[in-house]
Amino acid sequence: xxxRELVLAAILLLGLLAIGAYQPVFLAWDNISDMLTExxxxxxxxxxxMVVILTRGIDLSVAANLxxxxxxxxxxxxxxxxTPLVLMIFAGVVTGLALGxxxxxxxAFLSIPPIVMTLGTLAVFRGLIIIIAGGDxxxxxxxxxxxxxxxxxxxxxxxxxVWIAIVVSILFFVFLNFTRAGRGLFAVGGNPVAARYCGIxxxxxxxLAYSITGAVSGLCGYLWVARYGxxxxxxxxxxxLTVIAACxxxxxxxxxxxxxxxxxxxxxxxxGIVMTALPVLQISPFWQMAISGAVILAAVVINxxxxxxxxxxxxxxxxxxxxx
Amino acid sequence: xKTTRRTVLQLAGGAAVALAAPAIITTRARAADKRIxxxxxxxxxxxxxxxxxxxxxxxxxxxxxxxIYTASAKPTAEEQIAVIDAQIAQKVDGIIVSAxxxxxxxxxxxxAADRGxxxxxxxxxxxxxxxxxxLSASSTPLIGAKQVQMIAKTLGGKGEVAILSAASTMTNQxxxxxxxxxxxxxxxxxxxxxxxxxxxxxxxxxxxxxxQGLVKAHPNLKGVISPTTIGIRSGAKAIVDxxxxxxxxxxxLGLPSEMKDYVLAGACDTFAIWNPVEYGYxxxxxxxxxxxxxxxxxxxxxxxxxxxxxTVGPDGECIMGEPFEFNKTNVEEFAKIF
Numbered sequence: 001x002x003x004r005e006l007v008l009a010a011i012l013l014l015g016l017l018a019i020g021a022y023q024p025v026f027l028a029w030d031n032i033s034d035m036l037t038e039x040x041x042x043x044x045x046x047x048x049x050m051v052v053i054l055t056r057g058i059d060l061s062v063a064a065n066l067x068x069x070x071x072x073x074x075x076x077x078x079x080x081x082x083t084p085l086v087l088m089i090f091a092g093v094v095t096g097l098a099l100g101x102x103x104x105x106x107x108a109f110l111s112i113p114p115i116v117m118t119l120g121t122l123a124v125f126r127g128l129i130i131i132i133a134g135g136d137x138x139x140x141x142x143x144x145x146x147x148x149x150x151x152x153x154x155x156x157x158x159x160x161x162v163w164i165a166i167v168v169s170i171l172f173f174v175f176l177n178f179t180r181a182g183r184g185l186f187a188v189g190g191n192p193v194a195a196r197y198c199g200i201x202x203x204x205x206x207x208l209a210y211s212i213t214g215a216v217s218g219l220c221g222y223l224w225v226a227r228y229g230x231x232x233x234x235x236x237x238x239x240x241l242t243v244i245a246a247c248x249x250x251x252x253x254x255x256x257x258x259x260x261x262x263x264x265x266x267x268x269x270x271x272g273i274v275m276t277a278l279p280v281l282q283i284s285p286f287w288q289m290a291i292s293g294a295v296i297l298a299a300v301v302i303n304x305x306x307x308x309x310x311x312x313x314x315x316x317x318x319x320x321x322x323x324x
Numbered sequence: 325x326k327t328t329r330r331t332v333l334q335l336a337g338g339a340a341v342a343l344a345a346p347a348i349i350t351t352r353a354r355a356a357d358k359r360i361x362x363x364x365x366x367x368x369x370x371x372x373x374x375x376x377x378x379x380x381x382x383x384x385x386x387x388x389x390x391x392i393y394t395a396s397a398k399p400t401a402e403e404q405i406a407v408i409d410a411q412i413a414q415k416v417d418g419i420i421v422s423a424x425x426x427x428x429x430x431x432x433x434x435x436a437a438d439r440g441x442x443x444x445x446x447x448x449x450x451x452x453x454x455x456x457x458x459l460s461a462s463s464t465p466l467i468g469a470k471q472v473q474m475i476a477k478t479l480g481g482k483g484e485v486a487i488l489s490a491a492s493t494m495t496n497q498x499x500x501x502x503x504x505x506x507x508x509x510x511x512x513x514x515x516x517x518x519x520x521x522x523x524x525x526x527x528x529x530x531x532x533x534x535x536q537g538l539v540k541a542h543p544n545l546k547g548v549i550s551p552t553t554i555g556i557r558s559g560a561k562a563i564v565d566x567x568x569x570x571x572x573x574x575x576x577l578g579l580p581s582e583m584k585d586y587v588l589a590g591a592c593d594t595f596a597i598w599n600p601v602e603y604g605y606x607x608x609x610x611x612x613x614x615x616x617x618x619x620x621x622x623x624x625x626x627x628x629x630x631x632x633x634x635t636v637g638p639d640g641e642c643i644m645g646e647p648f649e650f651n652k653t654n655v656e657e658f659a660k661i662f
Binding site for chain 2: 023025028031038139140141229235237275276278279280281282285
């Protein structure tokens with residue numbers, strides 16, 4: 001772990017202890033387990049978002065993708081209750097992957113700015129949910145029992161969403177650090193010109209990044225819908241901003257090329273703690289938004305300071321060059 | 325979507341019509357066949373289908389009334405005006421509308437009145453200039469009081485209670501919470517303190533977390549009131565998922581189709597919302613009263629049949645009554661409707 005990640009980890013630990021001192025129930029295993037389960041989707045979504053941000057892109061459509069893929073999985077469960085659970089989850093993942101590939105294709109091959117493209121698909125995906133479901137929603141009683149039971153199952157003390165998040169995190173770690181395509185993502189974001197000279201195809205890398213994000217959003221779509229027992233057009237509305245915030249807190253540079261799995265996970269955990277601590281601490285709801293915003297800003301500032309490298313620059317021009 | 329529900333409704337509707345038919349035939353000579361058009365927001369909406377079933381029930385009870393249940397395919401004011409125009413051309417006696425736009429429907433409402441057709445609204449009001457009366461399903465004080473009464477009944481009047489609302493900025497939520505606190509002042513609730521009010525922002529995930537937080541921050545919590553359909557269903561899910569059934573109960577305003585599983589699981593004892601069948605019934609009863617020449621000025625009383633009487637308030641506003649209570653015995657039946 002880098003110095004910056006150690007700082008963030010230390011802040012998290014101190015924060016946990018401080019909350020625990022004030023409200024001991026927060027450190028009880030039940031609560032930690034609830035918190036990890038609640039945050040598992042954010043862990044995966046933040047990692048997926050990081051992959052896109054690494055290529056100097058951004059994907060604002062992730063939450064809409066999650067909602068649409070979740071709706072597809074829920075509809076499969078409603079109308080074909082005999083389908084094996086694996087296939088229902090697969091339906092969500094494939095939908096998410098397809099939606100992500102649409103984003104990727106437009107960004108990579110038609111050079112549409114990512115923020116414009118994904119802002120557009122955000123609205124399109126949410127609209128499609130209304131069309132596909134006929135403006136209706138799928139309720140808990142209409143989904144299959146196994147469909148809903150899966151995210152609640154506990155294996156070795158942790159719920160299945162947490163285990164899935166652990167497996168996905170390991171896959172991301174291996175992919176980003178030990179595969180050619182994974183390193184290529186850092187290369188195209190860090191220095192596109194140099195990457196091209198090295199023979200890395202930026203378009204392929206971008207298509208890959210958005211596809212990964214889409215597939216993960218699809219998987220999370222199933223988890224979300226099954227966990228909260230309802231699928232409709234407004235689920236996870238505004239969640240894309242939480243996901244991006246987790247990345248930024250975790251030290252992912254919006255400028256591309258910088259980010260790590262450990263940092264992003266810590267960033268997501270940070271937000272997860274804030275989200276679950278505020279209700280337990282009984283902080284006035286009128287203050288909650290302002291407090292969570294201020295805490296996020298504080299984390300980013302501390303993080304940014306920790307990011308400063310202690311090396312000396314002889315020429316002021318060098319600083320400018322380094323930031324390119 | 326929901327073919328099963330609709331089939332059931334059609335069957336139920338068909339049965340109601342079949343039962344009503346002999347009554348209409350026998351009283352035809354006497355009542356000179358009054359025709360009431362029930363024009364709702366859009367077709368294919370099971371909530372309004374249930375309202376129409378109530379209207380037909382009322383028509384059968386009175387006798388000599390034919391209900392024409394119609395709407396446009398899309399819930400827009402333009403299409404609804406065309407539908408109302410068509411009914412004016414048919415020279416119906418009365419029109420009951422759930423308006424797609426309060427102001428856009430005023431001219432067509434006036435046009436109907438000019439031709440001697442009585443117009444009233446329910447569910448969603450036409451502005452006062454375009455109708456005689458509007459029937460609201462319930463009122464703020466009744467909605468607030470009902471929810472406190474429900475949780476008191478479930479808990480036997482003892483134990484800590486919290487409120488899980490939508491957003492802290494929502495006017496209707498806040499006025500319902502004020503009404504609850506007003507009811508809470510009564511001495512019978514002295515052993516049932518309100519310990520917290522939290523806000524789930526009408527998002528399933530946040531409401532779920534707020535519910536988990538409430539239980540942890542208040543180990544003695546026994547009941548939760550959630551005056552929002554999203555809050556009550558997410559809170560109920562958190563109770564079931566957290567293994568808190570029997571320890572913590574939730575009540576509030578919910579939809580039977582969303583609450584069915586949680587009621588059967590025991591996370592929710594009772595909840596309330598207006599009953600669309602009663603709503604259609606009461607509206608039709610009022611319209612029949614108006615067609616018989618009843619006064620609709622402020623302070624006048626109108627009959628809602630077996631639902632009692634309602635008093636016309638300012639701007640022709642009438643109130644049907646307190647929200648209808650759902651529990652284990654009726655939730656499955658209503659879950660098919662809405």
